[in-house]
Amino acid sequence: MSEAVHHHRFAAMGTTAHILVVGGTFDHLEQARRRIGQLERRWSRFLPDSEVSTINASDGLPLIVSRDTTLLVERSVQAWRATAGRFDPTVHDAVVAAGYDGAFAGGPVPAPLPAVAPSPGLHDVAVDRDTGLVWFPAGVHLDPGGIGKGLAADLVVTELRAAGVGGACVNLGGDLRVDGLAPQGDTWSVAIDDPRDRSHELTRIPLTSGGVATSSRLDRSWEIDGVPAHHLIDPASGRPADTEIVAVTAVAATAWWAEVTATWAFLGDGEPRALGATEVLLVTADGTTHSTRRLQEVASCPAA
Numbered sequence: 001m002s003e004a005v006h007h008h009r010f011a012a013m014g015t016t017a018h019i020l021v022v023g024g025t026f027d028h029l030e031q032a033r034r035r036i037g038q039l040e041r042r043w044s045r046f047l048p049d050s051e052v053s054t055i056n057a058s059d060g061l062p063l064i065v066s067r068d069t070t071l072l073v074e075r076s077v078q079a080w081r082a083t084a085g086r087f088d089p090t091v092h093d094a095v096v097a098a099g100y101d102g103a104f105a106g107g108p109v110p111a112p113l114p115a116v117a118p119s120p121g122l123h124d125v126a127v128d129r130d131t132g133l134v135w136f137p138a139g140v141h142l143d144p145g146g147i148g149k150g151l152a153a154d155l156v157v158t159e160l161r162a163a164g165v166g167g168a169c170v171n172l173g174g175d176l177r178v179d180g181l182a183p184q185g186d187t188w189s190v191a192i193d194d195p196r197d198r199s200h201e202l203t204r205i206p207l208t209s210g211g212v213a214t215s216s217r218l219d220r221s222w223e224i225d226g227v228p229a230h231h232l233i234d235p236a237s238g239r240p241a242d243t244e245i246v247a248v249t250a251v252a253a254t255a256w257w258a259e260v261t262a263t264w265a266f267l268g269d270g271e272p273r274a275l276g277a278t279e280v281l282l283v284t285a286d287g288t289t290h291s292t293r294r295l296q297e298v299a300s301c302p303a304a
Contacts, residue, residue, distance in 0.1 A: 003166050005183045012036045013044070013149055015173025019156075022181045023166025031163065032156050032170065039152045042068055043144050045092065052142055056092065060138030064131070068155070073127040073134050076147055079260040080122045083275065086267050087260045088235035090119045092143035095233055098240055119235035145231070146263045150213050150255035153177040170255075175213040177255040192299075195219075195247035195283055202281070202289060203299040211255030215262040216247035234267055241267055244284045251279040251295065 003023035010017050010033060019032045042051045042065075051069040076089045094117070126135040136142065149172040157177045160168040167180030169188065182188040188207045194200040195216045205212065217230035217240070234241040243266070250261035261275045265282065272280045272290045279295035291299070 003181060008033065013040050013152065013172055014046070015149070017173075018169075018171040020169040020171075020183070021160060021165045021167070022183055024160065024164070024168070028160055028163060028165050028168075032160060032168075035156050035159060036152060036170075036172070039068060039148075039155070042066055043072060043148045043152075045143055045145070052144055055134060055136055056141040058136060060136070062126075062133055062135040065134055067129065067132065070127055070129045070132055070134060072144055072148065072151060073125065073142070074129060075151055075256055076142070076144070077122050077125055077127065079147060079257075083260065083264045085121055085235060087146060087263050088119045088121060089143050089146060090121055090140050091233040091235050091238070092141035094119060094235075094238035095143055095145075095231055097238075098231070098233065115238075117238040119233070119238055121235070146215070147256055147259050149173060149175040150177070150211060150257070150259035153255040154211065175211075175255055175259055177211045178207055179209040192249050192281060194287075196287060202283070205251055205295070205299050207251070210251060210253050211258040212249065212251050213255055213258035213262045214247055214249045215259075215266045217241070217243075217266075218246055232263070232266055243267075243270070244286075245270060245282055246285050247283045249281045249283075250275075253277060 005022050006024060006026055006029055007020040008029040017036055019029050021028045044050045045052050047053060051065045055063060079087045120140045124137050153170040153172055153175060154177050156170045157168045157179050161179055167182055169176060169178045178188040186208060190205045190207055190212050192202045194202050195218050215232060217232050220231040230240045232241050245266055248262045248266045250258040252258040252261055261278045264275050265280045272282050272292050274280060274292050279292045281291040281295060283289050
């Protein structure tokens with residue numbers, strides 16, 4: 001007898017969350033929904049009383065935060081170091097200066113592009129998971145947008161599996177983690193949409209366990225005085241990245257690392273390079289796709 005499958009969609013983290021459990025119950029869906037809401041309340045830079053907002057307002061003072069937030073900061077520092085600063089969550093001020101400073105509405109922004117200024121980086125940030133202490137130097141502000149959804153998906157899937165579900169998928173706006181039994185058997189099939197036409201699939205990726213994340217400059221784009229802008233900031237300049245790439249999808253063992261890799265590749269030289277044990281698919285403005293060799297071997301074309 002096949003395992004029961006339950007799923008639930010709801011708004012969270014500025015996007016649509018989709019939770020699917022195999023061999024679980026509706027109570028597991030509710031557990032996941034509550035947990036995602038808790039992580040959003042702790043990590044959203046758009047909520048003035050979130051722990052991330054408190055960190056950004058600390059002005060150099062040390063703070064005690066939850067274990068979730070110390071983990072977020074730890075992973076952010078780890079990713080920043082592993083990418084030599086190409087992934088940099090201290091682009092917060094540049095993102096705000098470029099016009100992405102609230103609930104995204106799109107359209108023109110009546111302000112000039114920010115001046116060229118490198119992001120400060122995480123050189124001196126301190127974090128201690130045992131005590132829950134975090135310390136950011138004055139003037140260094142955190143934007144978890146490039147890592148938070150993936151890390152949330154990882155945490156929730158891990159907790160669902162620990163609660164007894166046979167398999168789980170947590171998808172937060174395209175950044176997702178799967179583990180355990182899939183609805184149709186042992187292997188999950190993750191569809192990768194064309195960023196230029198969401199009704200069209202580029203390919204499908206088989207996974208037994210792992211994370212998939214996409215960084216796209218088409219989802220959150222606008223104009224500043226007639227100049228195209230988007231939320232993917234080059235930390236070397238503090239301005240929206242100037243690239244022919246429109247989207248990068250990365251596959252990794254975890255969703256947070258897939259998110260980091262997608263950003264790293266988006267800000268790269270246009271070649272589909274892996275970052276550690278990852279696979280990457282690039283899409284350029286003319287619709288051309290480029291992918292790492294292993295991804296070419298395992299991915300399948302969607303049904304016509």
